[in-house]
Amino acid sequence: MTTTSTVPHHTVQPADARRSFVERWLAMIFLAPTVLGMALFTFLPIIGSLVLAFFRWDIISAPQFVGFANFASLAEDPTVRVSFLNTIVFVIVAVLLQLGIALGLASMLQARMPSWLRVFLRSTFFFPLVLSAASVSIFMRYMFNEQFGVVNWLLSLIGIPAVPWLTSPVASAAVVVLVYVWQNFGFSFLLFLGALTNIPKELHEAANLDGATGWKQFSNVTLPLISPTVLVASVMAIISALQVFDQPYVLTNGGPGDSTRTAVMVIFESAFQQLEFGEASAIGLILTVLILAVTALQFRLSRRFVFYQ
Amino acid sequence: MSSQTLHTGTEKHSGSTTGTPTTPKGYRKRRLSAAGTVGTYTALAVAAALTLGPVLWTLSTSLRTPSESFNLPPSFLPINPDFTAYQDVFKQINVGLLVLNSALVTGLIALGQMASATLAGYAFARLDFRGKKAIFSLVLATMMVPVQVTIVPVFMLIRGMGLSDTLLALILPAIPTAFGTFLMRQYFLGLPNDFAEAAALDGAGPWRIFRSVYVPLAVPGMAIVGILAFNFHWNEFFRPLILTISEQNFTLPLGLVTLQGNLGTGSISVVLAGVILSMLPALVVFIFGQRTLREGLTAGASK
Numbered sequence: 001m002t003t004t005s006t007v008p009h010h011t012v013q014p015a016d017a018r019r020s021f022v023e024r025w026l027a028m029i030f031l032a033p034t035v036l037g038m039a040l041f042t043f044l045p046i047i048g049s050l051v052l053a054f055f056r057w058d059i060i061s062a063p064q065f066v067g068f069a070n071f072a073s074l075a076e077d078p079t080v081r082v083s084f085l086n087t088i089v090f091v092i093v094a095v096l097l098q099l100g101i102a103l104g105l106a107s108m109l110q111a112r113m114p115s116w117l118r119v120f121l122r123s124t125f126f127f128p129l130v131l132s133a134a135s136v137s138i139f140m141r142y143m144f145n146e147q148f149g150v151v152n153w154l155l156s157l158i159g160i161p162a163v164p165w166l167t168s169p170v171a172s173a174a175v176v177v178l179v180y181v182w183q184n185f186g187f188s189f190l191l192f193l194g195a196l197t198n199i200p201k202e203l204h205e206a207a208n209l210d211g212a213t214g215w216k217q218f219s220n221v222t223l224p225l226i227s228p229t230v231l232v233a234s235v236m237a238i239i240s241a242l243q244v245f246d247q248p249y250v251l252t253n254g255g256p257g258d259s260t261r262t263a264v265m266v267i268f269e270s271a272f273q274q275l276e277f278g279e280a281s282a283i284g285l286i287l288t289v290l291i292l293a294v295t296a297l298q299f300r301l302s303r304r305f306v307f308y309q
Numbered sequence: 310m311s312s313q314t315l316h317t318g319t320e321k322h323s324g325s326t327t328g329t330p331t332t333p334k335g336y337r338k339r340r341l342s343a344a345g346t347v348g349t350y351t352a353l354a355v356a357a358a359l360t361l362g363p364v365l366w367t368l369s370t371s372l373r374t375p376s377e378s379f380n381l382p383p384s385f386l387p388i389n390p391d392f393t394a395y396q397d398v399f400k401q402i403n404v405g406l407l408v409l410n411s412a413l414v415t416g417l418i419a420l421g422q423m424a425s426a427t428l429a430g431y432a433f434a435r436l437d438f439r440g441k442k443a444i445f446s447l448v449l450a451t452m453m454v455p456v457q458v459t460i461v462p463v464f465m466l467i468r469g470m471g472l473s474d475t476l477l478a479l480i481l482p483a484i485p486t487a488f489g490t491f492l493m494r495q496y497f498l499g500l501p502n503d504f505a506e507a508a509a510l511d512g513a514g515p516w517r518i519f520r521s522v523y524v525p526l527a528v529p530g531m532a533i534v535g536i537l538a539f540n541f542h543w544n545e546f547f548r549p550l551i552l553t554i555s556e557q558n559f560t561l562p563l564g565l566v567t568l569q570g571n572l573g574t575g576s577i578s579v580v581l582a583g584v585i586l587s588m589l590p591a592l593v594v595f596i597f598g599q600r601t602l603r604e605g606l607t608a609g610a611s612k
Contacts, residue, residue, distance in 0.1 A: 035429070
């Protein structure tokens with residue numbers, strides 16, 4: 001793309017003209033794989049998406065300009081609408097759960113304990129992150145099986161009747177959230193653990209002396225100190241939750257009905273099953289705008305609410 | 310010492326007894342009542358059990374005969390481990406081919422990312438050229454674009470290049486890496502300048518300085534990029550689902566999901582045997598490269 005051509009061919013460096021000439025050429029060669037690769041596989045596709053969003057195209061016949069019709073489908077097509085609503089509800093519930101569990105566990109790990117135990121627990125909570133979401137969803141689907149699943153068996157021990165986990169709309173949405181959070185809380189946990197460990201222990205000692213303990217110390221001392229991490233962890237969690245696909249695809253395939261269909265599932269289905277490439281691009285762009293909005297909000301919020309030392 | 314620039318603080322827990330406040334004495338004193346302590350330990354134990362339980366259930370079920378696989382209560386330790394599921398998974402689907410495909414795709418992406426990110430990161434950190442800031446911002450901006458948004462045009466591009474339904478379709482688009490470039494730039498910025506000056510005085514040119522002085526020093530940074538790439542692409546599902554069509558080009562996660570679909574709930578131990586097999590490389594990375602992986606994963610959040 002144009003990015004490589006902006007690299008100059010003649011600037012005069014004070015030190016050694018020949019050397020800087022070589023250096024510039026070296027820089028261009030070094031950047032070429034990354035910059036050209038991105039031009040081809042990211043920037044060109046973004047432009048392609050922007051153009052395609054205004055066309056109706058099934059790859060076979062000639063593309064047809066349709067203006068904003070593809071975007072209107074978001075308002076009109078019930079499946080698209082429900083999927084976006086599902087995605088937003090999913091993001092809110094999953095992110096709150098993920099951050100709550102992560103912060104709770106990271107705080108508890110600050111308690112006095114043998115260091116082998118701390119290392120063991122940290123590794124344990126981190127472990128699901130290295131698994132594939134598809135594989136996790138495969139075994140979770142068996143575990144949540146209504147008749148034979150181990151989850152319902154455990155619930156039966158405390159007298160709860162079998163839950164139709166994968167066949168009721170609400171329960172299946174809950175399963176998608178639970179499976180997603182199970183795998184991803186470890187990431188937020190690591191961020192919080194790092195932040196909590198970096199708090200100078202004198203601050204806690206001072207708070208102890210002042211009589212601020214327990215919850216009071218947590219909300220007045222700890223939380224403000226880790227607020228930059230809380231913000232970053234929230235934004236990262238929201239952005240990745242907005243793109244949820246593997247879990248609902250494998251666990252429920254969007255069902256029953258459309259109850260667990262997400263925005264990315266609709267992109268996938270409209271492009272590669274219904275061959276509505278224009279509509280898929282339009283939905284993708286809306287998702288991108290959502291992601292950019294969350295990122296922009298991060299910068300806003302960080303100026304207002306976050307306490308930097 | 311591996312990577313001072315990417316230090317995130319979490320390593321303090323790693324149990325070394327050298328100076329860092331891991332010793333119980335130096336560790337933060339929080340006055341917890343006896344009930345509070347019991348509550349904390351109980352919550353941690355429950356959380357650990359809920360995290361490990363599903364994986365242990367998967368392992369134990371994969372070691373039972375299909376007829377026993379839905380036995381309730383589930384016994385976590387099969388008394389007579391039965392490995393037929395592991396043999397069957399090779400018969401039912403060509404797991405060997407899936408592993409080979411996954412290894413090829415993941416390995417080449419990791420190598421490609423390590424090479425391209427090292428080169429680009431070095432250029433951004435240590436070479437002078439005009440437009441550096443602008444180009445770097447553009448590279449970083451690609452991190453904000455989710456793969457789902459570019460997948461339709463990428464799919465068409467791949468078709469246009471005649472690479473439909475090949476492993477290259479998975480490999481090529483994944484090699485340019487904004488995050489890897491960012492990590493390597495940080496890494497090179499953290500290395501001292503003296504080496505370059507000394508080498509330049511000895512008459513070494515920019516290429517020699519890069520190749521003989523900085524590349525050897527950057528190996529730990531490259532390891533982070535490689536391990537992150539491995540972890541991500543070994544587990545990847547969305548792109549293979551779209552970019553490969555015939556089963557002979559499937560990667561492991563896609564092959565396993567297909568197997569589950571074909572088998573229904575009939576022989577779950579076979580599917581779970583496949584799942585366990587697919588976890589093994591991730592487990593190896595987890596055991597031997599956990600710190601590197603942790604540093605890499607959290608590097609994006611800490612500046």
